[in-house]
Amino acid sequence: EIVLTQSPATLSLSPGERATLSCRASQNVDRYFAWYQQKPGQAPRLLIYDASKRATGIPARFSGSGSGTDFTLTISSLEPEDFAVYYCQQRKNWPLTFGGGTKVEIK
Amino acid sequence: EVQLLESGGDLIQPGGSLRLSCAAAGFTFTTFGMSWVRQAPGKGLEWVSSISGFGDDTYYADSVKGRFTISRDNSRDTLYLQMNSLRAEDTALYYCARASSYCSTTGCYPDSWGQGTLVTVSS
Numbered sequence: 001e002i003v004l005t006q007s008p009a010t011l012s013l014s015p016g017e018r019a020t021l022s023c024r025a026s027q028n029v030d031r032y033f034a035w036y037q038q039k040p041g042q043a044p045r046l047l048i049y050d051a052s053k054r055a056t057g058i059p060a061r062f063s064g065s066g067s068g069t070d071f072t073l074t075i076s077s078l079e080p081e082d083f084a085v086y087y088c089q090q091r092k093n094w095p096l097t098f099g100g101g102t103k104v105e106i107k
Numbered sequence: 108e109v110q111l112l113e114s115g116g117d118l119i120q121p122g123g124s125l126r127l128s129c130a131a132a133g134f135t136f137t138t139f140g141m142s143w144v145r146q147a148p149g150k151g152l153e154w155v156s157s158i159s160g161f162g163d164d165t166y167y168a169d170s171v172k173g174r175f176t177i178s179r180d181n182s183r184d185t186l187y188l189q190m191n192s193l194r195a196e197d198t199a200l201y202y203c204a205r206a207s208s209y210c211s212t213t214g215c216y217p218d219s220w221g222q223g224t225l226v227t228v229s230s
Contacts, residue, residue: 046216049209089216094166095154096166098154100151
């Protein structure tokens with residue numbers, strides 16, 4: 001099983017600041033990698049797929065990078081609605097696995 | 108508009124069985140792989156199981172293999188999860204999710220999710 005480790009667990013930032021979230025895979029996942037956003041009481045929302053492609057309707061302030069084992073989600077300038085929990089996920093191998101999540105909270 | 112509506116969650120005793128359903132609408136059901144993903148209270152996301160569009164390929168997390176069975180009825184546009192030998196650690200909100208069209212595989216990134224149905228396993 002491919003283990004995904006997200007860091008940091010919590011990120012405390014102010015609106016307008018840049019957020020950088022990391023996810024490391026225990027083995028190579030090429031670019032079969034995604035990021036999701038989840039707000040309290042809501043289902044997850046797909047943000048980024050194939051490591052760097054924005055899903056339909058996702059604002060340009062969200063960007064993804066990386067390949068192999070190290071991946072980054074960047075939010076260029078935090079909007080109030082971006083404070084949420086973010087999960088990474090790989091689809092290189094079964095079982096599909098998710099990271100433990102990074103909470104982006106208001107400082 | 109894609110709609111996924113889960114049902115069947117309940118309070119159930121350890122060792123019991125439950126069947127979850129997910130009614131789909133707004134897309135051609137047979138075209139998409141489907142998955143169940145769960146989230147224990149206050150915890151992260153855990154993939155549970157996936158099934159291909161025609162139901163001929165199924166995949167399971169080790170934690171549920173041999174106890175849970177995923178299936179689909181394409182004539183009813185409905186996804187199921189039969190859950191047997193339930194344990195306390197199966198307590199979670201169970202989401203039904205549709206694989207996106209960004210790739211052609213069953214395990215493609217889910218891009219549409221229901222609101223979940225709560226399963227509580229407790230005596």
